[in-house]
Amino acid sequence: MPAFLDHASTTPLRPEAAAAVVEELGHVGNASSLHSSGRRARRVVEESREALAEAVGAGVSEVVLTSGGTEADNLGVKGLYWARRAADPRRRRILAGAVEHHAVLDVVEWLAEHEGAEVTWLPVDTVGRVDLDALAAVLAEHADEVALLTLMWANNEVGTLQPVQRAAELAHAAGVPVHTDAVQAVGHVPVDFAASGADSLALSAHKFGGPVGAGALVLRRGLDLVAVQHGGGQERGVRSGTLDVPSVRGMAVAAAAAVAELGSEARRLGALRDELVAGLLDAVPGVVVRGDPDPAGRLPGHAHVTVPDCEGDSLLYLLDARGVECSTGSACQAGVPRPSHVLLAMGLDPLEARGALRFSLGRTTTAADVEAAVAAFAPAVERAQRATRAARTRRAS
Amino acid sequence: MRVLAAMSGGVDSAVAAARAVDAGHEVVGVHMALSRQPGTLRTGARGCCTIEDARDARRAADVLGIPFYVWDLSETFVADVVEDFVAEYAAGRTPNPCVRCNERIKFAALLDKALALGFDAVCTGHYARVVRAPDGGARLHRARDRAKDQSYVLAVVAPAELEHSLFPLGDAESKDEVRAEAQRRGLAVAAKPDSHDICFIPDGDTRGFLRRHLGEQPGEVVDAAGEVVGTHAGTYGFTVGQRRGLGVDRPAPDGRPRYVLSISPAERRVVVGAAEELRVRRLLAASPVWGGDAPEGPVEVAAQVRAHGEAVPARARVVAGQVEVLLHEPLTGVAPGQTVALYVGDRVLGSATITTTARD
Numbered sequence A: 001m002p003a004f005l006d007h008a009s010t011t012p013l014r015p016e017a018a019a020a021v022v023e024e025l026g027h028v029g030n031a032s033s034l035h036s037s038g039r040r041a042r043r044v045v046e047e048s049r050e051a052l053a054e055a056v057g058a059g060v061s062e063v064v065l066t067s068g069g070t071e072a073d074n075l076g077v078k079g080l081y082w083a084r085r086a087a088d089p090r091r092r093r094i095l096a097g098a099v100e101h102h103a104v105l106d107v108v109e110w111l112a113e114h115e116g117a118e119v120t121w122l123p124v125d126t127v128g129r130v131d132l133d134a135l136a137a138v139l140a141e142h143a144d145e146v147a148l149l150t151l152m153w154a155n156n157e158v159g160t161l162q163p164v165q166r167a168a169e170l171a172h173a174a175g176v177p178v179h180t181d182a183v184q185a186v187g188h189v190p191v192d193f194a195a196s197g198a199d200s201l202a203l204s205a206h207k208f209g210g211p212v213g214a215g216a217l218v219l220r221r222g223l224d225l226v227a228v229q230h231g232g233g234q235e236r237g238v239r240s241g242t243l244d245v246p247s248v249r250g251m252a253v254a255a256a257a258a259v260a261e262l263g264s265e266a267r268r269l270g271a272l273r274d275e276l277v278a279g280l281l282d283a284v285p286g287v288v289v290r291g292d293p294d295p296a297g298r299l300p301g302h303a304h305v306t307v308p309d310c311e312g313d314s315l316l317y318l319l320d321a322r323g324v325e326c327s328t329g330s331a332c333q334a335g336v337p338r339p340s341h342v343l344l345a346m347g348l349d350p351l352e353a354r355g356a357l358r359f360s361l362g363r364t365t366t367a368a369d370v371e372a373a374v375a376a377f378a379p380a381v382e383r384a385q386r387a388t389r390a391a392r393t394r395r396a397s
Numbered sequence B: 001m002r003v004l005a006a007m008s009g010g011v012d013s014a015v016a017a018a019r020a021v022d023a024g025h026e027v028v029g030v031h032m033a034l035s036r037q038p039g040t041l042r043t044g045a046r047g048c049c050t051i052e053d054a055r056d057a058r059r060a061a062d063v064l065g066i067p068f069y070v071w072d073l074s075e076t077f078v079a080d081v082v083e084d085f086v087a088e089y090a091a092g093r094t095p096n097p098c099v100r101c102n103e104r105i106k107f108a109a110l111l112d113k114a115l116a117l118g119f120d121a122v123c124t125g126h127y128a129r130v131v132r133a134p135d136g137g138a139r140l141h142r143a144r145d146r147a148k149d150q151s152y153v154l155a156v157v158a159p160a161e162l163e164h165s166l167f168p169l170g171d172a173e174s175k176d177e178v179r180a181e182a183q184r185r186g187l188a189v190a191a192k193p194d195s196h197d198i199c200f201i202p203d204g205d206t207r208g209f210l211r212r213h214l215g216e217q218p219g220e221v222v223d224a225a226g227e228v229v230g231t232h233a234g235t236y237g238f239t240v241g242q243r244r245g246l247g248v249d250r251p252a253p254d255g256r257p258r259y260v261l262s263i264s265p266a267e268r269r270v271v272v273g274a275a276e277e278l279r280v281r282r283l284l285a286a287s288p289v290w291g292g293d294a295p296e297g298p299v300e301v302a303a304q305v306r307a308h309g310e311a312v313p314a315r316a317r318v319v320a321g322q323v324e325v326l327l328h329e330p331l332t333g334v335a336p337g338q339t340v341a342l343y344v345g346d347r348v349l350g351s352a353t354i355t356t357t358a359r360d
Helices: A015-025 A036-055 A069-087 A102-114 A132-145 A164-173 A245-260 A262-283 A312-321 A341-345 A350-354 A367-396 B011-022 B051-064 B074-090 B097-116 B175-184 B206-214
Strands: A063-066 A093-097 A118-122 A146-150 A178-181 A200-204 A215-219 A288-290 A302-306 A356-360 B002-006 B026-033 B068-072 B121-123 B128-132 B138-142 B219-223 B228-232 B259-264 B269-273 B280-290 B299-304 B312-319 B322-331 B339-344 B347-358
Touching (some): A036 A063, A069 A178, A069 A200, A093 A132, A102 A118, A102 A178, A312 A356, A312 A367, A341 A350, A367 B097, B002 B011, B011 B026, B011 B051, B011 B121, B051 B068, B074 B206, B097 B121, B322 B347
Parallel strands (some): A093 A146, A146 A178, B026 B068, B219 B269
Antiparallel strands (some): A200 A215, A288 A302, B219 B228, B259 B269, B280 B347, B299 B312, B299 B339, B339 B347
16 A cells, blocks of 8 residues: 555545445435425435534535635636626726646636736745735735735645635725635644634535535625626526536535544644654755745645755656555646646755655554654655756756 | 666557566666657657657556656757758758657766666667677567567667667567567557658658757759759658659659658758769768677678668768768668668678769
């Protein structure tokens, strides 16, 4: 069994969620149908919605079920942009953190390219946290033309938590609604939608032990949103499509379980993560840990490092060959790792950013996994650095 | 051995990887991403730079049960192959980008990285053989199937790199055999068409590609007597021996077809003339790569100047670090920039880049 240290990409389905999914797969019933099978399905959906709402501190009617985090982010950002622009055509500016996930980043860029949006990317500091003074300044200057602020709850690469609540206070004072991509946060750190002040929040089931293909946009009551997907008018009319009852129930079961053990898991994973980081730093000189060093300011199970004179794809291969599964952390196109926009925004130069590795710990992670990663690290780095040197020698000759 | 199988997404490299697995090697598949825009999805003739090809390669690796990775070599590919291609045309020469890719990417950047990461060899789907010389050194030989033989584009690979190269298709009887084997192994690429284009010019319009990179550089087309017979938009649109698309508005006085004889980018001039003026009997070539020690005296060889051209009998000797090749039979359409590969029987004696051609 390889040491799976890539839980931020997806984490194993919880057994109780798997059981719930399997049970529901045996039932017929469209949750929109009025007969008894339909009513049964509807009841499962609504009970699941209640459980999910409770897990994230939201009202039951605020939960809009989607096919996952990417759809929720698309709906939140596009839906808010279009609704705000329709209400006042001057509102075309989107404020977005510079380290957002591609599910937000690419949506914002698409709106800029095709829908006339102006974008202000909010800079981040060296740990990847957004600069609230920059936010205040742009709000002071442009409040009337801002459509929305979008700011992730926790960064998927370096794990840094963003000051969503304080950002929302600033935005609300200027009358600007806030979307937050909480895909990496839900089930891992306390997420209270009501207390956060966010107006919409994206979550994804498979990041906390639910099935892939399920997610939700939590949407503040009474907030206007333009639908992205049209059809049967399900989910308050903003997200049409027949509900996937088994996945919805699996998501709710997983969310409840994850939130129930959140505190103890955070302590357990935090300790393992610290051991891992200490081991990596000890094994190889020049390794730098990225993201917030303060445990209160980051996801408990994330360990992001950059290794000098290495290509991330070499490291990934060498660790994989030694039974250690992790990630470079950045998005891939056709499987090709690119220098991470997150690391570049944090001020790293592209060469440093090339040697990025993200280890993300989760529910099934053990001390043995951490030991395996630490043991494999130094020999992998040694070889990866040799490959970089070989390339340089060839180019020089 | 630990073998890195370069997998383009085509049938040849997939079967080559399969044969390496069968031979008992520990094989890892790698697809080289060579394009700056990996999102480009193209259909029809195939090369090596698309999402579709990467997926085909991945599926072949799945069927073989080997690990698979995509490595980004686009930076070095653009600098060493694409930009070199443009610069060579701009200088009035005729480059072969596949030769350059083998020289600078597959058996250089990729092989270096593979060796450093702990692999013993790189395996590709080329049709060629590596044979042990009596002194134990690795020597490049033609493939068993002369029709598919690709030793010409590999002739720039030095023995030190050949030492770590595997060409499992070198002994294949024919491409049909390879396709049948792919079918038998359940590889979905069995019926995928061969790639003929330059992979970074997917629409096949080399002149258009060069125009985009070099801009319009109009000049004159003249005959051997220096008389202007037409105009052109850039000398890079021509190669020596070319007959079509010369932009000549009147026929030759003798009514016979005209061909490009030479190109002078500095004067923006293309010289055209009759077929017999294309005949080359002597050429000089630089930067030789020898499959073993350089020959000391003149040596009788067969000289080949194109990937799928005939080899003609010739005498080669080293003169001041360059190679002089006296062809016993004339060749036509030989241009500076092309590689000349020298064979003794099936063995590649060496190769060099043509700098000068002469009719006598």
